[in-house]
Amino acid sequence: MDPTTPIMLPTVAHNTAPDSEPSQFILPDLINDCHYPLRKNPHCYAVSCASDQWLIxxxxxxxxxxxxxxxxxxxxxxxxxxxxxDAFHLQVCCDFINWIFIIDDWMEGRCRRSTGSTRILYFLRYAIPSILILEQLGAKMCKSFFSRFRETASLGCTEWFIHGSELFFAGAAKQAGDLCQGTDSGIKPCFALIEFVAGIDLPDEVMSHPVVKALEDATNDHVACNDDILSYNKEQSRGDEHWENIVAVLMHDRGLDLHSAMDHAGQMCKDAIQHFEFNCTILPSWGEDVDRQVAIYIEGLQNWMIGSLHWHFVSARYFGKDRHAVKLDRIVKLLPKKHL
Known part of the structure; x- marks a missing residue:
């Protein structure tokens, strides 16, 4: 298999689902499977408070x-x-993350609001503040963080950020495809923020290289798959009609029970890391200065894999007050389904 080819959904058959649902399940050992070092920015608390105020x-x-x-x-x-x-760049990233979660929730229809995605992309592309744009709440938030982003971002970084945002909105609008194939993930524009915070400007020949693309795809696969695993309980309790969670897809399309589907998805996360590591070994050289920047970018992708994984057990969004216990014993009690 071509090592730059994205990981595809496994086709191996497993046990079919039992007649009755279990009351709990065990998460794959995602943290021990991901060996990259976890670090936390020293500006965390101050920026968190500032970004909360920004939301208000x-x-x-x-x-x-x-x-x-x-x-x-x-x-x-x-x-x-x-x-x-630094604190300035971290808050831009934090505000963007808040925005992308809000936009993602809105586009899923849970809040029944318009995102004004066309106007948002128009502003990102042309930076033209019009009254129509400002009428859309999502676009107001976008203008707020993107104007600060443009203060220090290079032209190349800005273009990659806009392109990633276009992919996000296009995928989310289709509401189709496997999350682990990256079709409607909001992760890609976040990769441009790695360049943004480091003050680097990778050439187009680097960013378009198949091995670099494979590293990004492997990171995207890992982050999206572990997010699906860790958000499964919350999502299944909502009983969404259009549900693209990889665990649910494996159960439905492959006839797996919940435990087998969790194990299968966990293996996909391990495969993504293996895919990432292999492509690191075949990375070409572009000269000393560019290679230094590439190394920073690769470390940023690693931070995304390990950082997003640990954050799921810090945030109350996924496991509520049980999050610390779940991180230790990996046992998740199934939430009852809500009647819509």
Missing amino acids: DVARLAEHELRGYIEMDAGRFAAFLYPDA
């Missing part, structure tokens, strides 16, 4: 929505993902 001032959400996003702890998330950023 700019997002103007209803109180119960606002509380949910603050408890999500995007500040800790950004601090894990970008541990070497």
